Amino acid sequence: MNFARFAGLALLAAALPLAGCTGGNAPSETSADKSETGLEVTDARLVLPAVSGNPGAVYFNVENKGDRNVAIRSASVKGASSAMMHEMAEWDGEMVMGEMGPPMLQPGDKVSFEPGGKHVMAFDLDSSLVAGGKTELTLTIAGGKSVTAEADIKGPGDER
Template identity: 55%
Template sequence: MLKPVYAALLLAGTGLGLAACSDSAETPSEIAPEGIAGLEITNARMMLPPVAGNPAAVYFDIAYDGERNLALRSADVAGAERAVMHDMMEYDFEMTMGEMPPLMLQPGDRVSFEPGGKHVMAFDLSPELAAGGTTEVTLIAAGGDKHSFAVPIQAAGDER
């Protein structure tokens, strides 16, 4: 009764071993591009801090025309040790900045990450991030889907 189970395991193990020895490498055309269907990012820019060592801010506009609701949970910025999605909120009758909950998007939604509102804070920046260059920002949705886009880097005094 156990012989069929052992035979199946042996065949499965042999197949895995042969697949591991294969000479064919995965070509770029076989790798799915990173992106969330229906999510479009425009007007992206990173504003460097006026004082070295402080965090940078990333702003952009989102247009979502996907087929179902989407929750953006977090962000990653290439060249930063960590990134946090922030928003301005009222606390004790004063406006304060804090970490925002997941951004819930429905098909047709348009949202701006802009000065004085939603934005991504990028902490502990690499010295390689300099005005005139670019970096990559990745938005991570609930469930793990990712959407990456290029972001031009601007000096602190540039127009936002």
């Protein structure tokens, strides 16, 4: 019985220094750390649907200005219940839209999310999103860091 107590105490004593490595004086991750993705998002805009209740479309340009590969895992839009990255592709002689996998950007790569190509569908838009206003587009990369950009809100007939 004494050996069992000794072994338990020895394990506890060995774990204490390790526990100190995970917290204590180590700097904590802040919201500023989460925006260090290497990505720069420009020309972001949400185009409202012509028919209320339909999803809107978000277009933007993104460039990897960092020094390592980045995969965009997901997108979200403030004021939308959900968002999904889509792209247009030819299937059996017809253009179809479908969910796209995470785009990988090498250092220096630029990708355009534009009408007729890659875009973000924004679903169940809040009534507070009106043409002439602004919202936020957040891109989350593999690993969990994210970058947020301001997006102009455009009406259905506005230039995209």
